[in-house]
Amino acid sequence: MQRFALLGAGFIGSVHAANLAAHPGIDFALVYDVDPARAAAVAARHGARPAASLDEVFDPRSIDAVLIASSTDTHSEHLRRAADAGIAAFVEKPIDLDLAAARETVDHVVRSGIPAMVDFNRRFDRDHAELRRLVTEGVVGGVELVQLTSRGPASPPLDYVRVSGGQLRDQTVHFFDLARWITGEDPVEVYVAGSALADPRIDQFGDVDTSIATLRLPGGALVQIDSVRRTGYGYDERIEVMGATGLVESRRQRSGNVVRYGGAEATGDGLHAGWFERVQPTYAAALGAFVKALDEGTAPPVTLEDGLRAQAVAEAATRSLRSGRAEHVEYAASLDALAR
Amino acid sequence: MQRFALLGAGFIGSVHAANLAAHPGIDFALVYDVDPARAAAVAARHGARPAASLDEVFDPRSIDAVLIASSTDTHSEHLRRAADAGIAAFVEKPIDLDLAAARETVDHVVRSGIPAMVDFNRRFDRDHAELRRLVTEGVVGGVELVQLTSRGPASPPLDYVRVSGGQLRDQTVHFFDLARWITGEDPVEVYVAGSALADPRIDQFGDVDTSIATLRLPGGALVQIDSVRRTGYGYDERIEVMGATGLVESRRQRSGNVVRYGGAEATGDGLHAGWFERVQPTYAAALGAFVKALDEGTAPPVTLEDGLRAQAVAEAATRSLRSGRAEHVEYAASLDALAR
Amino acid sequence: MQRFALLGAGFIGSVHAANLAAHPGIDFALVYDVDPARAAAVAARHGARPAASLDEVFDPRSIDAVLIASSTDTHSEHLRRAADAGIAAFVEKPIDLDLAAARETVDHVVRSGIPAMVDFNRRFDRDHAELRRLVTEGVVGGVELVQLTSRGPASPPLDYVRVSGGQLRDQTVHFFDLARWITGEDPVEVYVAGSALADPRIDQFGDVDTSIATLRLPGGALVQIDSVRRTGYGYDERIEVMGATGLVESRRQRSGNVVRYGGAEATGDGLHAGWFERVQPTYAAALGAFVKALDEGTAPPVTLEDGLRAQAVAEAATRSLRSGRAEHVEYAASLDALAR
Amino acid sequence: MQRFALLGAGFIGSVHAANLAAHPGIDFALVYDVDPARAAAVAARHGARPAASLDEVFDPRSIDAVLIASSTDTHSEHLRRAADAGIAAFVEKPIDLDLAAARETVDHVVRSGIPAMVDFNRRFDRDHAELRRLVTEGVVGGVELVQLTSRGPASPPLDYVRVSGGQLRDQTVHFFDLARWITGEDPVEVYVAGSALADPRIDQFGDVDTSIATLRLPGGALVQIDSVRRTGYGYDERIEVMGATGLVESRRQRSGNVVRYGGAEATGDGLHAGWFERVQPTYAAALGAFVKALDEGTAPPVTLEDGLRAQAVAEAATRSLRSGRAEHVEYAASLDALAR
Incomplete structure (x- = not known):
């Protein structure tokens, strides 16, 4: 079982939440959102817990992977924290609207060696x-x-x-x-x-x-x-x-x-x-492919480089x-x- | 060139007339109809001649094949005349609304040995x-x-x-x-x-x-x-x-x-x-198949028995x-x- | 929330089990099967309990509706027990392979006044x-x-x-x-x-x-x-x-x-x-329509008479x-x- | 009846020849080709006559319209001769591979007032x-x-x-x-x-x-x-x-x-x-539209300007x-x- 935390509980976060809850190989543990009420609501709907803080999310003792569906301007920061904590990351596109900044983030993540995948769901x-x-x-x-x-x-x-x-x-x-x-x-x-x-x-x-x-x-x-x-x-x-x-x-x-x-x-x-x-x-299918790669220790099918x-x-x-x-x-x- | 006479100059006869005129291997010679004016009009449109009588139609010296598109109650009689004259016959269905009569006509025609085909154009x-x-x-x-x-x-x-x-x-x-x-x-x-x-x-x-x-x-x-x-x-x-x-x-x-x-x-x-x-x-295609069989001396693809x-x-x-x-x-x- | 018991844990019972578990308006309580191990396995997969006996199933204090997906020769009996207990019933076809027996069962159920629906899922x-x-x-x-x-x-x-x-x-x-x-x-x-x-x-x-x-x-x-x-x-x-x-x-x-x-x-x-x-x-859709009728107190859209x-x-x-x-x-x- | 001469008896000329022959409102009179044998063959197939010379083609006493299907480098010249003779022209594209030359030709033709149409058959x-x-x-x-x-x-x-x-x-x-x-x-x-x-x-x-x-x-x-x-x-x-x-x-x-x-x-x-x-x-349809315009004295639906x-x-x-x-x-x- 891969223990997942979800970052972002807006529309697309809610879609991911349902898929996290339905996947038999996922333990859907935590939901974080800048709006705690929104996190609590999504967590309650799917038997997960709202995270008290980002520190709780990026704790490798209890979390194996994060699904980053928060606002675009937070993707880079969340990816870097996941890399630093050794937690796998599945991220909505784009990594960063600024291509140079995105490149730096990707370099950072690639060096960390964590499995990471961008959600090109099509x-x-x-x-x-x-x-x-x-x-x-x-x-x-x-x-x-x-x-x-x-x-x-x-x-x-x-x-x-x-x-x-x-x-x-x-x-x-x-x-x-x-x-x-x-x-x-x-x-x-x-x-x-x-x-x-x-x-x-x-x-x-x-x-x-x-x-x-x-x-x-x-x-x-x-x-x-x-x-x-x-x-x-x-x-x-x-x-x-x-x-x-x-x-x-x-x-x-x-x-x-x-x-x-x-x-x-x-x-x-x-x-x-x-x-x-x-x-x-396609959202569930993309998530499923990511989890399969985690389970099998293979490279995720869509890379940050993609x-x-x-x-x-x-x-x-x-x-x-x-x-x-x-x-x-x-x-x-x-x-x-x-x-x- | 197969020399054709058309029997019947109503709607379906007119369709056949156009196909007879357009086929490169057909010499469209005669048109007969119980209404001489109708025969003359169709003949004129396609460079054929109106037939003065059925005797002119069933004359093997000038006609190789008849296309029978006259009213249903005349099909049997025309088929028999064609058989007796040794002229090939292409006939609209049915041969005769009375099945027993139709069988007798078919027997007569089969014994004559003329090539004959029923127009199952579908x-x-x-x-x-x-x-x-x-x-x-x-x-x-x-x-x-x-x-x-x-x-x-x-x-x-x-x-x-x-x-x-x-x-x-x-x-x-x-x-x-x-x-x-x-x-x-x-x-x-x-x-x-x-x-x-x-x-x-x-x-x-x-x-x-x-x-x-x-x-x-x-x-x-x-x-x-x-x-x-x-x-x-x-x-x-x-x-x-x-x-x-x-x-x-x-x-x-x-x-x-x-x-x-x-x-x-x-x-x-x-x-x-x-x-x-x-x-x-399909009318032109059926006629074409009949002419091909005449030209090659093979059996027409749809028989009266069909x-x-x-x-x-x-x-x-x-x-x-x-x-x-x-x-x-x-x-x-x-x-x-x-x-x- | 409608409290459901599932009767029958074979292939089609398993399909119904998943739908019972996923429906937000259903409390999927019990699973019964003649093979207790099979009942236990299906129950475990969806957070329901295996029923110890049919008496536990047909108890109106804890169960509002039964879904009858057991073998055909048990449908009539289960329908009658549901009718007698005042529990709603959703039943796979046929009610009984013997039409006269089926008619008697339907009469019995109709007189009881329970909501009942046959699963014509198409x-x-x-x-x-x-x-x-x-x-x-x-x-x-x-x-x-x-x-x-x-x-x-x-x-x-x-x-x-x-x-x-x-x-x-x-x-x-x-x-x-x-x-x-x-x-x-x-x-x-x-x-x-x-x-x-x-x-x-x-x-x-x-x-x-x-x-x-x-x-x-x-x-x-x-x-x-x-x-x-x-x-x-x-x-x-x-x-x-x-x-x-x-x-x-x-x-x-x-x-x-x-x-x-x-x-x-x-x-x-x-x-x-x-x-x-x-x-x-269509299975989930049919079940959903049945639950909707129960919730609203209207007649189920497919009757036993159908x-x-x-x-x-x-x-x-x-x-x-x-x-x-x-x-x-x-x-x-x-x-x-x-x-x- | 519009009396037509065909210029060019190659592949596309042959296509036009068949359409000219089949159109009930056209008198298909002449065929011209730089290869007289080719002109003769196409003319014979459709009951037209081979033209002895271009002078015979561009004679308004016997010809009402030309269909220009000759090689591209002759289109301009034929269009100009048609314009000068007051004969209508239906021309394959392009008017001239050199756009400036094509413009001059079109100016010339437009000033002449003859009906002219380019064959944008699509x-x-x-x-x-x-x-x-x-x-x-x-x-x-x-x-x-x-x-x-x-x-x-x-x-x-x-x-x-x-x-x-x-x-x-x-x-x-x-x-x-x-x-x-x-x-x-x-x-x-x-x-x-x-x-x-x-x-x-x-x-x-x-x-x-x-x-x-x-x-x-x-x-x-x-x-x-x-x-x-x-x-x-x-x-x-x-x-x-x-x-x-x-x-x-x-x-x-x-x-x-x-x-x-x-x-x-x-x-x-x-x-x-x-x-x-x-x-x-589409070739027959385009030609039909041109003839209709000639018959009705209206502008052809595709102009040289097009x-x-x-x-x-x-x-x-x-x-x-x-x-x-x-x-x-x-x-x-x-x-x-x-x-x-």
């Missing part, structure tokens, strides 16, 4: 994982063209947009990661065109809500990612990978399988109303949004750090 | 033919359960219903034929339940417009055919064949590939508005509709005739 | 329920033709087949219920053709594994149900309802949304491997399998009983 | 046209994001690539036109990333066979077009248009509607083997391929010309 979508399996098995031949669609149903609140780092760092970063994961290659160059169409007020932060990113991989293959904050038809996520001999697609998912025919039309279930309806099972690299792509993408030209992706500093 | 539907190819290749293993759906968009006029022989002889007979063709077996028993729902007036003729037929094949496999005269959603035709190791389906066809997503729904092109939109290409056997199933089905029990299908007389 | 399939909602709202007009497909992936063991009552009472009965539920009508007549194709040994019990049932509803609408014990392509369940103005379909469900294109083919996820993968969520009526259709269907003719469905005795 | 695809109709009706709200996929099954021969003007001018130009047509807006900026993956030898011409273009429309909406010369799975063309309130899609088309289920997979008809199987009906504007986008796209940055699209000279 990798644990059943269909995306099956698509990657087929690509990796060579079913479509050498990859030449990849398309990813990431479209949410509703614009985030302005207050969230302001601190999010922008659409590319906040939303598209999951798909930069998927592109790396599916192709096994690190993009070398990225171009982005974007507009603020659904909520023009975000333009004041230099942000966009509708964007198309084009990535070039080392061997010349191309990746296209479209990101949309607000559709009028629900949550839309799909991937297709074209190789030299075929195409494989993880199709947009319908919310059901009912269709009615009348007159000249056929009408059926559309897409999921919200991102959570589609994505929910987090950094997707973030490096997002940085270059954000630069391109302003420069109007393709920008090189800079991974170097991080690699140097790892080589030290 | 066999020439691209998807149905592909389904049969897969079944015949054993892709689903031994056939165990077959489902066929035959649903038209509009009730026929009462005047047509009165002389049609009833839904089972008029509409379902095509699917009795498909069942035989796909499975390679002759049904031994048939049960039918039916109702007059769309147009209750047809009840006065003992007819139905909504029916379900269940057929038993010699080896125990079962076939289900639902037939509907009037849907509210266009023309609906589909087949599925389940065997011991899999299922193959010729799906209901949409009229296009456009779909729109909005709110919680996805709406797209429905089925074809009418039977002709779906079935049109027409008789499908009709024998329709007879038993019509008896079952009244008796409320499964009825044996009687093919015997016809087989005797062939064995003479 | 009604709680999300897609089937949506289909029924649309039909009930009149989206397709008056119902004219219904098709239901019930196909499992594997023949049951011979030992199970022997005591199952036959395919129609064991498997198809769920779909007789769905037909009643969707149309709101009681079938008046049923014809069945069947064969033993997948496992010919079941013929010794007079049983079949491949069958087609045709039902007639009072207003003339027709229902067709095909039931298959063993497919070569997974678990296949679908429904379509045609009305005067349209069609609504609960489509066969794929196990995923991945498709690959290569050469001239497109290959994707097929159906679910087993019935449980498809049906699992169980009887579906069983009455199965009886007539079984008679038809032998007689080769359409058989009338006899509901009368039960109605008399209710009227007493 | 506009006449049934599904694309239906998609545009829905977009134009406002079904998805204001357009925000458009995706177009253009993927052929086979790399063209090197000799063709050399003179084609490159993938963007030769292949993608059809989709630049579709983007303009669907949105009703002229792109202001374009970025392209491309690679030579299927046939690296084309790199010597500075050409690519796999590319992603990103276009910005005046209001900020974005368009993405991926173009591929060689897939391993047939001909793939699809469009989706996302607006503020919904999405509409013209889906990739399957070559049939057959699917088989076996084991855990479902396998069905893939895409069309070649571009011609998919695109064939040809120029799509070509202007292709020019900017080709510049971007080399510069690595977004390039402005220059339409100005042409507009000036029109304003003179």
Whole structure:
């Protein structure tokens, strides 16, 4: 049994809490939140205890792993404390909105040797994982063209947009990661065109809500990612990978399988109303993979370095949004750090 | 070049006329109709000549084949004249609404040795033919359960219903034929339940417009055919064949590939508005297969005997509709005739 | 909180145990099984206690409801004890393989006034329920033709087949219920053709594994149900309802949304491997509906009478399998009983 | 009856010849080709006459319209002769590979006042046209994001690539036109990333066979077009248009509607083997629209100016391929010309 403490009891913390409680190999021990009442409520719902302090959380005698779902600006600090205490860490992205700071944190954690994993939960979508399996098995031949669609149903609140780092760092970063994961290659160059169409007020932060990113991989293959904050038809996520001999697609998912025919039309279930309806099972799957790695003493399937690299792509993408030209992706500093 | 005369210049005759004119291996020579003006109009449209008389049609010096698309009560007579003149014959179903009379005509024609084919055009539907190819290749293993759906968009006029022989002889007979063709077996028993729902007036003729037929094949496999005269959603035709190791389906066809997503729904092109939109290409394909057989001196792919056997199933089905029990299908007389 | 005791700790009992434990409005108190070790194991897994005796189970001071998932031959007895104790009952189908005995039990339970529900879990399939909602709202007009497909992936063991009552009472009965539920009508007549194709040994019990049932509803609408014990392509369940103005379909469900294109083919996820993968969520949904009715003091959404009526259709269907003719469905005795 | 002469009797000329012969409102009179034998053969097949000279073709006493399907380098000259003779012209794209020369030709033709149309046949695809109709009706709200996929099954021969003007001018130009047509807006900026993956030898011409273009429309909406010369799975063309309130899609088309289920997979008809199987009906539809405009004295639905504007986008796209940055699209000279 892995003894877990949860950091953060907001919406996403609550999702993790339910998964921590349901996992048969987890002893869900503690919940910490800056708001003690919120921690107490979540803990009570799942038979865990609220933590009196962070010292109680980062105590390796009673805790084996932390799940960091607190606000973004605390991720680095919590990761460092876990590393110093020798406690495994599962962390929501991003590690730090500042890439240089994130790199320093990752260096620190890697040197500590603790198992650590960033929660790129989209990798644990059943269909995306099956698509990657087929690509990796060579079913479509050498990859030449990849398309990813990431479209949410509703614009985030302005207050969230302001601190999010922008659409590319906040939303598209999951798909930069998927592109790396599916192709096994690190993009070398990225171009982005974007507009603020659904909520023009975000333009004041230099942000966009509708964007198309084009990535070039080392061997010349191309990746296209479209990101949309607000559709009028629900949550839309799909991937297709074209190789030299075929195409494989993880199709947009319908919310059901009912269709009615009348007159000249056929009408059926559309897409999921919200991102959570589609994505929910991936949180438990990602956590399960982390626990399995802890149990077996193997490396977690998503590393902090993966987090950094997707973030490096997002940085270059954000630069391109302003420069109007393709920008090189800079991974170097991080690699140097790892080589030290 | 096969020199063709067309008998009948009504709606279906006009369809055949266009196909006769377009086929590169056919010399479309003559058109005959009881209404000379109608014959002249169709002939003029396609560069053929109206025939002055039936004697001109059944003249083997100038005509190699007749396409019989005249009214049902003339089919037998035209077939016999073709047989006597040594002219090949392509005939719309049925050969004769009276099965015994049909058997005599077929015996006569078979003895003459002329190439003859009944126009079971559904066999020439691209998807149905592909389904049969897969079944015949054993892709689903031994056939165990077959489902066929035959649903038209509009009730026929009462005047047509009165002389049609009833839904089972008029509409379902095509699917009795498909069942035989796909499975390679002759049904031994048939049960039918039916109702007059769309147009209750047809009840006065003992007819139905909504029916379900269940057929038993010699080896125990079962076939289900639902037939509907009037849907509210266009023309609906589909087949599925389940065997011991899999299922193959010729799906209901949409009229296009456009779909729109909005709110919680996805709406797209429905089925074809009418039977002709779906079935049109099969007429040319059936005719093409007949001409190919003439050119190569091989047997036409659908025989008059096929027409008789499908009709024998329709007879038993019509008896079952009244008796409320499964009825044996009687093919015997016809087989005797062939064995003479 | 409704205090539940579970009767039966076999496979399906274990499924119910997990749902009892996860439901926030249920206090999962007791587990009883003829094998005390099995009861203890299931109880331990979910924080319940094994019951020392049936007396402990049927004690209204500590138990509000029983979930009867024990062997079929105990259902009647458990239902009667629940009725006598004033404890609500949720029971797996059938109430009793002998229809007359089942009727007596239902009469007894109805007179007691306890809330009781039979677990026709297919009604709680999300897609089937949506289909029924649309039909009930009149989206397709008056119902004219219904098709239901019930196909499992594997023949049951011979030992199970022997005591199952036959395919129609064991498997198809769920779909007789769905037909009643969707149309709101009681079938008046049923014809069945069947064969033993997948496992010919079941013929010794007079049983079949491949069958087609045709039902007639009072207003003339027709229902067709095909039931298959063993497919070569997974678990296949679908429904379509045609009305005067349209069609609504609960489509066969794929196990995923991945498709690959290569050469001239497109290959994707097929159906679910087993019935449980498809049906699992419906058990929790059915239980939830029962608890909701208990909490609100309303009638459970599926009554024991529903169980009887579906069983009455199965009886007539079984008679038809032998007689080769359409058989009338006899509901009368039960109605008399209710009227007493 | 419009009297037509066909210029060019190669592959695409032959396609047009069949459509000219089949159109009831066309008198297909003449065929001209630099190879007189080729002209004679095509003319004979369709009851037309080979033209002895270009003078015979451009004679307004006997010819009302020319269909220019000769080699690209002759389009401008033939257009000018048609303009000078007062004969209507239907021309394959491009007008001239040199944009400035094309502009001069268009100015010349426009001043002449003859009806002229460029053959952007993809506009006449049934599904694309239906998609545009829905977009134009406002079904998805204001357009925000458009995706177009253009993927052929086979790399063209090197000799063709050399003179084609490159993938963007030769292949993608059809989709630049579709983007303009669907949105009703002229792109202001374009970025392209491309690679030579299927046939690296084309790199010597500075050409690519796999590319992603990103276009910005005046209001900020974005368009993405991926173009591929060689897939391993047939001909793939699809469009989706996302607006503020919904999405509409013209889906990739399957070559049939057959699917088989076996084991855990479902396998069905893939895409069309070649571009011609998919695109064939659009040639007749485009020609039909041109003839209708001639008959009714209205403007043809695709103008030469449309040809120029799509070509202007292709020019900017080709510049971007080399510069690595977004390039402005220059339409100005042409507009000036029109304003003179």
